[in-house]
Amino acid sequence: MDPLTGAGWTSGSLDGDAEWVRVEEQSAVAGVRRRATRLAEQLGFAPARVGPVQLAVTEAATNLIKYAERGEMLLRTVRIGGDAVLEAVCIDRGPGIADVPGARLDGYSSSGTLGIGLGAIERLADRSGLHSLPGVGTVLFARFADPAGRATVPALLDPPFAGLTRPIEGEQECGDAYIARLHEGTVYAMLCDGLGHGPLAARAAREAIQVLREAALPARPADLLRQVHRRLGSTRGGAVAVAAIDPAAGAVRFAGLGNVAGWIVGADRRHGMISVPGIAGAQGRTVREHAYDLPRGAAVVLHSDGVTDKWAAAGRPGLGRDPLLIAADLLRDAGVRHDDRCVLVVTTSGRA
Structure with a gap:
């Protein structure tokens, strides 16, 4: 790849x-x-x-x-x-x-x-x-x-990643946030769902995102997640997932704490990645990092629990399409819960 x-x-x-x-x-x-x-x-x-x-x-x-x-x-x-x-x-x-x-x-x-x-x-x-x-x-x-x-x-104009956020109705600030960095062919993707809604949840999400923004790369997702856990100690905390996506190696490494969903999505099926229960900044368990095969052309999707996980890979925009199109389609169809919503999509079809 x-x-x-x-x-x-x-x-x-x-x-x-x-x-x-x-x-x-x-x-x-x-x-x-x-x-x-x-x-x-x-x-x-x-x-x-x-x-x-x-x-x-x-x-x-x-x-x-x-x-x-x-x-x-x-x-x-x-x-x-x-x-x-x-x-x-x-x-x-x-x-x-x-x-x-x-x-x-x-x-x-x-x-x-x-x-x-x-x-x-x-x-x-x-x-x-x-x-x-x-x-x-x-x-x-x-x-x-x-x-x-x-x-x-x-x-x-053709980045390999795109994300969308929407605050819960009645709030101006979204408590979910994402960031993606491309370093030496690997995309480091993070999504944080700050606990609750409104400004305090948004503050927790901002602090989490800043960790990846400032991090020295390359780094292991588990190490980045531990840094987030320490940094969120002064906030209300949140659920966080971190993925390192390396298309050339055909591999994804993933670490999650809480109920942020991570998926590897093929043309007509998807495979979930494992998070452990907990709240970054508050209730941390032992962080575990898992390695997964990344099929050629697959996409990696992270989303908060404001987006239901009961969506199908079939019928989505083709995986060679712009990640923004995939994210918007998924947010429209699955972002149905009364909550902050966030979707981050990383495509791996060699977009340059």
């Missing part, structure tokens, strides 16, 4: 500005356009680049209102290393698109499709992706970079 490439990439849920918006009425279109404009300007996008961003998110929001059910859009900045991109993620729960290739053609429009807007979004964005199933719903993402900046480097 080919190694993953990239010089010291780091990305986490605390690295950028993010906001989920319901898009069910016409008035929402202007709101998402304003938010996208603000994010693009904060990133220093040139005026000639801000316009296409505005047009793309307007098309996406309009299509959610026309054709979708329970449509939502996430607008956020994502920082990887010293660069950043702007991302728009749309999810809905029906009716789905029966003819995805046809929906990409200009002039094609019918009830239940993204119609001509899809072709426009794909042309305007630097990267985009779509997954749709009739009767289930559609997931779409668009990623934008400023051509004047280093973010045009393909490696930044």
Whole structure:
């Protein structure tokens, strides 16, 4: 299996500005356009680049209102290393698109499709992706970079990892957080579910994430988890999982404390990785690290218990697709519990 490439990439849920918006009425279109404009300007996008961003998110929001059910859009900045991109993620729960290739053609429009807007979004964005199933719903993402900046480097536009978080309804801060670092071909991935909800849970998650951000790599997941356990002693604690994913060696090493789920996902099946009971920072048992085979092209998924583990690998976006598309699809389908929710996906198909 080919190694993953990239010089010291780091990305986490605390690295950028993010906001989920319901898009069910016409008035929402202007709101998402304003938010996208603000994010693009904060990133220093040139005026000639801000316009296409505005047009793309307007098309996406309009299509959610026309054709979708329970449509939502996430607008956020994502920082990887010293660069950043702007991302728009749309999810809905029906009716789905029966003819995805046809929906990409200009002039094609019918009830239940993204119609001509899809072709426009794909042309305007630097990267985009779509997954749709009739009767289930559609997931779409668009990623934008400023051509004047280093973010045009393909490696930044096609990272091998992506995560999503959503706070429990009624809270502004999410108590779940994630981080991924790419070091010498190995992705080090961590997800922390801070105990409870709100600011105190978010503080615990931030402290956990900072451990991996500051860690000297390479390192064993068990050692990183022990560092997190010590650091969270001054917080309310949380459930934490750490994985080291090495596609070239076909191996994953995993250590977990508490109920963060870890999965190795193939084309039509998944294999769970073992965590031990406990709370990092409070009730620590002996940390155990386990080694697993990593099939060619498989993905590694970590998620908090706000995402039910009763999901199937079949019917997901193909494993060669962008990890953001996989994460959004899983969050839409399995993020159904009344809790903070977080999904982190690492793909291993040699994305560079």
